[in-house]
Amino acid sequence: EDQVTQSPEALRLQEGESSSLNCSYTVSGLRGLFWYRQDPGKGPEFLFTLYSAGEEKEKERLKATLTKKESFLHITAPKPEDSATYLCAVQGLFSGGYNKLIFGAGTRLAVHP
Amino acid sequence: SQTIHQWPATLVQPVGSPLSLECTVEGTSNPNLYWYRQAAGRGLQLLFYSVGIGQISSEVPQNLSASRPQDRQFILSSKKLLLSDSGFYLCAWSEDRITNTGELFFGEGSRLTVL
Numbered sequence: 001e002d003q004v005t006q007s008p009e010a011l012r013l014q015e016g017e018s019s020s021l022n023c024s025y026t027v028s029g030l031r032g033l034f035w036y037r038q039d040p041g042k043g044p045e046f047l048f049t050l051y052s053a054g055e056e057k058e059k060e061r062l063k064a065t066l067t068k069k070e071s072f073l074h075i076t077a078p079k080p081e082d083s084a085t086y087l088c089a090v091q092g093l094f095s096g097g098y099n100k101l102i103f104g105a106g107t108r109l110a111v112h113p
Numbered sequence: 114s115q116t117i118h119q120w121p122a123t124l125v126q127p128v129g130s131p132l133s134l135e136c137t138v139e140g141t142s143n144p145n146l147y148w149y150r151q152a153a154g155r156g157l158q159l160l161f162y163s164v165g166i167g168q169i170s171s172e173v174p175q176n177l178s179a180s181r182p183q184d185r186q187f188i189l190s191s192k193k194l195l196l197s198d199s200g201f202y203l204c205a206w207s208e209d210r211i212t213n214t215g216e217l218f219f220g221e222g223s224r225l226t227v228l
Binding site: 049089102 | 119154155156157159162203205216217218219220221222224
């Protein structure tokens with residue numbers, strides 16, 4: 001069964017303190033791994049798609065990497081506006097004729113000044 | 114550019130009352146459409162998806178139903194709400210690609226509280 005586990009559940013950082021969020025996955029053939037950002041009371045906002053091990057994507061202070069078993073979201077010199085819940089999701093090769101994504105529970109990030 | 118609208122944003126309903134949440138997508142044609150539910154501390158759970166008008170697939174048995182009366186309109190309904198239906202409901206769309214890979218784009222969500 002396809003599964004996604006994110007750690008830690010919550011992370012508190014000081015402004016400028018770099019860190020990484022982890023997404024471990026089990027899937028019967030990876031079609032894609034997705035990172036989303038979700039602000040309280042809002043819908044998730046798409047950040048990145050990674051398709052194969054070794055791939056990396058960057059956006060401002062965020063960098064996503066992918067291995068065969070996990071993905072990391074690296075946050076460099078975070079600012080308070082980076083505070084949000086970060087969701088990881090995977091799509092398997094045998095997900096059917098639609099984008100069936102399996103989501104993790106997310107990591108709640110709080111960045112304090 | 115594509116946009117997705119979802120309403121109402123907040124809803125408080127008594128047990129046993131009906132429910133209708135609506136979602137429309139603009140700027141694209143023949144999208145795949147999805148309804149997700151998000152419970153606190155848990156991942157998003159896919160409830161329904163649709164690849165075309167009148168084509169609805171259910172992922173989990175429940176007290177809810179979905180309909181797609183138009184290409185870019187998706188409706189989530191219930192005839193009689195249960196307490197366990199409370200949650201944050203999200204509509205999403207994706208492009209109808211041959212390979213069916215690609216990201217989902219979410220609406221702003223609807224917070225449902227059943228009392």
